[in-house]
Amino acid sequence: MKKYFLYIWYISLKDIKVELQRKELLILTTIFSFTCVVIFNISIDVSIESYSRVLPGILWVTIFFTAVLGLNRFLSKETDSGNFESLLLLPISRDILFLGKVTTLFLFMIILEILIFPIFTIIFNLNIIHIPIILVAVLATLGISVLGTIIGSMTSSTGVKETLLPILLFPLIFPILLAAIEVTGSVLRGQTFAEYNKWIQLLAITDIIFIIICSFLFTKVMNDY
Amino acid sequence: MIEKNSIEINNVSKSFGANPILNDCFLTIKSSERYVLLGSNGSGKTTLAKLLTTLYSPDKGEIIINGYNSDKDSEKIRSLIGYVGHNSLLYGDLSGYDNLRFFCNFYPDIDFKKQFEYLSEILNLSHLIKQKVAKLSHGEKKRLSIMKAMMSNPSVLIMDEPDAGLDANSINNLIDNFFPKVINGNITVFLTTHNSDFALSVASAMGILQSGKIEFQTQDIHQFSKVISKYQSMNESVL
Secondary structure, eight states: OOOHHHHHHHHHEEEEEEEEEEEHHHHHHHHHHHHHHHHHHHHHHOOOOGGGHHHHHHHHHHHHOOOOOOOOHHHHHHTTTTTHHHHSSSOOOHHHHHHHHHHHHHHHHHHHHHHHHHHHHHHHOOOOOOOHHHHHHHHHHHHHHHHHHHHHHHHHTTTTHHHHHHHHHHHHHHHHHHHHHHHHHHHHTTTOOOHHHHHHHHHHHHHHHHOOOHHHHHHGGGGGO | OOOOEEEEEEEEEEEEEEEEEEEEEEEEETOOEEEEEOOOSSSHHHHHHHHHHHOOSSSSSEEETTTEETTOOOOHHHHHHEEEEESOOOOOSHHHHHHHHHHHHTTTTTTTHHHHHHHHHHHTTTTTTTEEEESSSSHHHHHHHHHHHHHHSEEEEEEEEETTTOHHHHHHHHIIIIIIIITTSSSSEEEESSSSHHHHHHHHEEEEEEEEEEEEOOOOOOHHHHHHHHHHHHHHHOO
């Protein structure tokens, strides 16, 4: 079992090393998310009373768009260069490879959110850094990473991957986005944990279901890579 | 002494969509044999090589490598083989050393230092190993790719056109150093090529892939020139 998690970490560590050499992914997506937040801030006239209804949507749509942009770059670079084959040749089960990629994407998105949250707080002059929002961010990010990796790996070898990825991803990610928006809104409205706890439970359950189904699916998808 | 079969391809067919590539293909390669497969472009050599690596699954038939079935024991097969493909299968942003270190993490039983020093010297890569792979030439990447394939100490080596992109010196180095010293009758080799001279230099068995089947197979060294002539006449008729 220790070896299983060690191999997942080796896959992820290699991705991190490659990204640290390039640095392009994190820089591009940070600039993109910053631009999104600024555009939303300029274009939508949000009164203080409607903050808790409008801002959670803006926050999570920004994170979703940024994730899609990052995903396209993250997966296509490896498949375009043919390097993905070398990972498929490793003497490990396909689910290790899948979870390694999910771990990288998860860590990448968490770093991105660490950058986005303060930017969002400053630009909208509203503190969104609360423990329940951080918890929901971690759970939602895990779900987005799992679904993003499976859909991304299915679309990465197609000619229209940039268009296909968000089209396929959005309907699947919708329950995750909805739960994340609901919890963020509830926290900003000052509701108690008991009132939004069901959304956190929903997120945790969908994460577990998606990890199991997608690990199995990835093995099937990669059969004739 | 009965020689064991290392690779058995039994009645294998493979298509991509409506395009059949291999039709009821049979092949047996004995342990420690160096089997060279000749075939024109698009004949299915790469498809066959990828079927042996478990990257592809056969539509029909079975592939057995060292007693393991490619459908049921694909992980075990991947631990036994080394693969040299058309692409270098190396990360351009990392150095050669970092690439090898990463891939060897998944083979805990190998002596990395010993293999590294031995192979980098044989393949004349010692001076390039710390450089980023993206900065290496095509031929240097190919040699590094061969080194990567051998780092795990495989018992079966699958080489898909390993001579492609190599200059005459590098090909001679493969013939004079790599095959006699590294392969040295201990490893089963399945190799595809277009280069008749290279094929003659390394083969201990030979065949031609034509119309999705392997034909004109021989293990008789005296018949190799006939197989080469057949292959060349097939190419001329295509042109």
